[in-house]
Amino acid sequence: MAYTAMSGSGSTAGDDPLQTAVWRLRSRGCWADAAALLAPRADAAGPALQRASLLVERCLYTARGWEEAEDALRTAEATAHTDEERGEAACERGHLAYVSTLLGAHDRTDEARAALGRAAALLAPGARGRALLDFRRGLVAEKLSGAPQSARGAYTRAHATATDRGDALLLSFTWRHLAGLALRRGEVAEARHGFAESLRIREELGFLVGTAPALVSLAETEQEPEAGRLRAEAGRLVRLLGGVPTWLAERLVPPLPLSPPSPA
Template sequence: MDERIQHAKLLYESAVFAADEAALDTADSELDAVEADLALARGRIAHGRFLQRGTEYDPELFERALRLYRAADDLRGQAEALFWLGIFHQLVRRDDTTAVPSFSRSRELAAKSGDSLTLSYALRHLGIAEQRAGHLGTARDLLEESTRLRRELGFLPGVAA
């Protein structure tokens, strides 16, 4: 069982048996984080099905994750959820105009939170959008920065992609 769910159980017991008034609010916050992570994970699975089978999906899971991460002020989580919203629009809907703002904000938040992997993904997909728009110099710069980050992280499959 996820540690956070187990901790919520302990917080419940603290609230009920020890009259800890703050425990339930803490439990809610921790469970919201679990829910955000779960929504993001389910969204990725839906995207995997799209890639394998062409099964379209709704971006609601990514939007839900984003709302929960925002409520928790989790910048890293927001960056990842925004990246996946961008992926939905870029790859499923073929709409770079809608995707780019999500990728750009993901880039900002990933950099701010120190999430180099999500930053590398956001840069890569911004580069793809720039390439499609005919801005080859900018596209190259973004793709090179993405590759540099992936090398630093030792993410060799991402370098090869």
């Protein structure tokens, strides 16, 4: 059975019943339920890491559950024995610190950088977690360090590896963030293409919880009435999911105030 760090790199994992069930719950924003399915196996490195990554992703989309994510991550770190396992756990540690900083829970910028640097030292160039690590280093460069050029290089490396390995969900994230950088440069056509590719992949995979952010991003490159139609569809999905992602609900469902830029 294959276990993967799920935050931005997961899939249905073929026909494996457990992984299929985990994916279906995760894609609908039911992270706690998905993590509960893995709990009986969390004394092993793979399931422990996957469980931790699910709970970290819940923090990203809901800004809650921090203590549970920390506890699960400590379990994953304790069960890691090889350099690859330790590197993947460090990558997840860096991601949690990044999310905490981005959403204003706690400023853990230094921890995010240190953990991702540790992951880079532990993961071999061809390791399965390297593309996800490159993507997350790009996030830190763009969102926490204000270094879009460094971020673009990291996203591009992650995008190329994800393409080679057929990691469709990670591709949806790299397309989205490369498009966001293109939009910042004023390259609207390139941004529109990237956002459209991200949306297409998420819809094909059934990644419902990530579809609304993709719709809103694409709307930023369109004129009315298409932009309004995309935002309305995003709002419908957010309401369907009970107000998740929370930072997007604040933008789409009045009269709540505007939220920070979308991180996912």
